[in-house]
Amino acid sequence: MRISTFFYTFGQGIKNIWRNKIFSLAPVATIAACVFLFGMFYAIVLNFSNIVRQAQSGVAVTVFFDEGISDEKIQEIGTEISKRAEVSKIVFVSAEEAWESFKQEHLGDYVDSFGDDNPLAEDSNYEIYMNDISMQENLVTYLEGIDGVRTVRKSAIVANMLTSVNSLIGVVSLGIILILLAVSIFLISNTVALGITVRREEIGIMKLIGATDFVVRAPFVIEGMLLGLVGASLPLVAIYIIYQRTVIYLADRFKVLDSLLQFLSIHQIFSTLVPVALILGVGIGFLGSFTTARKHLRV
Amino acid sequence: MVVSLLNLLRRCVIIGTIQLAGKGFREPAKKEQRGISIMIILEDVSKSYSTGSPALNNISLHVEKGEFVFIVGDSGSGKSTLIKLLLRELTPTSGKIIVNHTDVGKLRHNKIPKYRRGLGVVFQDFRLLKDRNVYENVAFAQRILAVPVRQIRKNVPSVLSLVGLAEKYKSRPRELSGGEQQRVALARAIINKPPILLADEPTGNLDPKNSWEIMKLLEQINKNGTTVLVVTHNREIVNAMQKRVITMKKGIIVSDQKKGGYIDED
Numbered sequence: 001m002r003i004s005t006f007f008y009t010f011g012q013g014i015k016n017i018w019r020n021k022i023f024s025l026a027p028v029a030t031i032a033a034c035v036f037l038f039g040m041f042y043a044i045v046l047n048f049s050n051i052v053r054q055a056q057s058g059v060a061v062t063v064f065f066d067e068g069i070s071d072e073k074i075q076e077i078g079t080e081i082s083k084r085a086e087v088s089k090i091v092f093v094s095a096e097e098a099w100e101s102f103k104q105e106h107l108g109d110y111v112d113s114f115g116d117d118n119p120l121a122e123d124s125n126y127e128i129y130m131n132d133i134s135m136q137e138n139l140v141t142y143l144e145g146i147d148g149v150r151t152v153r154k155s156a157i158v159a160n161m162l163t164s165v166n167s168l169i170g171v172v173s174l175g176i177i178l179i180l181l182a183v184s185i186f187l188i189s190n191t192v193a194l195g196i197t198v199r200r201e202e203i204g205i206m207k208l209i210g211a212t213d214f215v216v217r218a219p220f221v222i223e224g225m226l227l228g229l230v231g232a233s234l235p236l237v238a239i240y241i242i243y244q245r246t247v248i249y250l251a252d253r254f255k256v257l258d259s260l261l262q263f264l265s266i267h268q269i270f271s272t273l274v275p276v277a278l279i280l281g282v283g284i285g286f287l288g289s290f291t292t293a294r295k296h297l298r299v
Numbered sequence: 300m301v302v303s304l305l306n307l308l309r310r311c312v313i314i315g316t317i318q319l320a321g322k323g324f325r326e327p328a329k330k331e332q333r334g335i336s337i338m339i340i341l342e343d344v345s346k347s348y349s350t351g352s353p354a355l356n357n358i359s360l361h362v363e364k365g366e367f368v369f370i371v372g373d374s375g376s377g378k379s380t381l382i383k384l385l386l387r388e389l390t391p392t393s394g395k396i397i398v399n400h401t402d403v404g405k406l407r408h409n410k411i412p413k414y415r416r417g418l419g420v421v422f423q424d425f426r427l428l429k430d431r432n433v434y435e436n437v438a439f440a441q442r443i444l445a446v447p448v449r450q451i452r453k454n455v456p457s458v459l460s461l462v463g464l465a466e467k468y469k470s471r472p473r474e475l476s477g478g479e480q481q482r483v484a485l486a487r488a489i490i491n492k493p494p495i496l497l498a499d500e501p502t503g504n505l506d507p508k509n510s511w512e513i514m515k516l517l518e519q520i521n522k523n524g525t526t527v528l529v530v531t532h533n534r535e536i537v538n539a540m541q542k543r544v545i546t547m548k549k550g551i552i553v554s555d556q557k558k559g560g561y562i563d564e565d
Binding site for chain 1: 386388409412413414415416418420426427428429430439440442443444445447448487488
């Protein structure tokens with residue numbers, strides 16, 4: 001295709017939008033709504049995943065050993081566990097460290113009554129941190145089968161809840177986005193079909209003087225893609241402003257939860273969101289307009 | 300008595316010309332051998348729509364390169380169907396149509412645009428792109444051929460000068476008279492220098508003065524070597540121009556005169 005032909009076709013696409021400007025608003029608004037919700041859900045899911053990851057990094061499985069087990073055997077078990085794919089970090093807590101920690105957390109002024117005794121003398125353990133909390137069940141089954149392991153303690157409720165909430169947000173947002181995608185494609189398709197109906201006579205003339213299907217269709221496809229591009233760009237601007245203000249507000253409002261609520265920066269969100277949203281918008285526009293132009297322009 | 304004799308004589312002439320036309324279509328091969336190029340060949344072409352009698356019934360004709368042919372006949376005689384078949388808007392129910400060595404009936408959908416670019420077309424209702432000015436309307440025919448912009452800028456003013464509209468290149472169709480609009484359509488039809496020009500009632504919406512101007516332009520285009528086929532009802536023009544006249548009635552060719560006039564039907 002010649003460059004001049006490309007620019008001519010592009011210009012015709014813009015003219016199509018201008019001619020049908022009122023009708024073009026509907027698909028732009030729907031795509032904007034779709035991309036806006038997509039962006040917001042994406043930001044929420046990404047932040048939630050981040051929070052879950054932080055929480056998960058604090059959730060550990062604890063492994064206690066049989067009484068009288070040798071230090072060599074404990075070390076051997078530790079080496080085996082650290083080789084597992086689920087494991088991100090393994091920390092050995094000696095009986096003394098366990099007792100010190102317990103004293104500080106729970107005994108306070110009563111600590112002296114225990115003298116030099118260590119009630120947790122047989123409670124040296126491994127704290128095992130995981131890459132993904134959903135793998136906890138597998139890991140626990142494995143740990144329980146190791147010779148020399150007395151007990152395995154896990155925090156199943158927290159792990160399951162975090163995983164479930166994350167999945168739920170993902171599924172709900174995917175459902176809403178899919179519905180909006182379908183509506184957007186339908187509206188783009190309607191706008192292009194309307195444009196074709198309005199210009200049917202003109203299209204007939206073009207065909208009679210030898211215009212190819214491509215020459216006739218291309219402006220409509222470009223129209224659809226431009227509508228998609230505009231529809232995707234507007235909500236990105238909105239998300240940029242809203243996200244930053246929300247993060248500042250939440251950080252300010254919930255200072256107490258500062259250690260838990262670690263929000264991602266807008267740049268971390270936008271590095272993926274911008275290309276995905278633009279491809280989504282242009283893709284919806286292309287799909288809606290191409291299929292409609294193909295269907296209606298077989299003159 | 301005299302009138303009856305005259306009518307009988309005329310019927311004989313018509314039957315004679317039909318027979319001649321019938322023989323004529325088998326002659327293209329001989330004519331091509333003699334160095335005469337045939338631009339349009341119709342062999343036993345019929346076209347039936349889903350209801351009613353056939354619009355074209357087994358017609359055959361040939362048009363030589365550089366000919367100027369009028370096709371006349373009443374409404375419903377099959378003239379428009381013939382033009383639509385030549386434009387490949389319709390396909391024949393039976394028979395063969397060959398235009399400029401292309402078998403039109405066998406054209407695949409994706410080959411139709413290229414075929415149509417070899418035909419200049421002018422319609423009674425001008426069929427200009429209303430949202431574009433004169434220049435853009437004419438240039439469009441070149442844009443679809445991907446002619447370089449620089450070349451288009453040269454060609455369009457030149458062809459607009461030929462039809463006498465050089466100064467109105469910025470005007471929109473609605474700002475022009477009927478005659479001017481038809482001249483724009485004519486400019487668009489000839490800018491790609493097609494070997495064949497089809498004109499479907501080109502003077503149908505024009506006053507006598509403009510009609511003559513258009514016909515003179517068509518004659519000039521024909522003199523430059525383009526084969527011209529004009530469907531018309533304009534008796535005065537047909538009689539005055541003394542070109543080949545093919546008369547159609549109820550889907551058949553009833554007369555084919557080499558230098559003829561408009562035949563009244565009764």
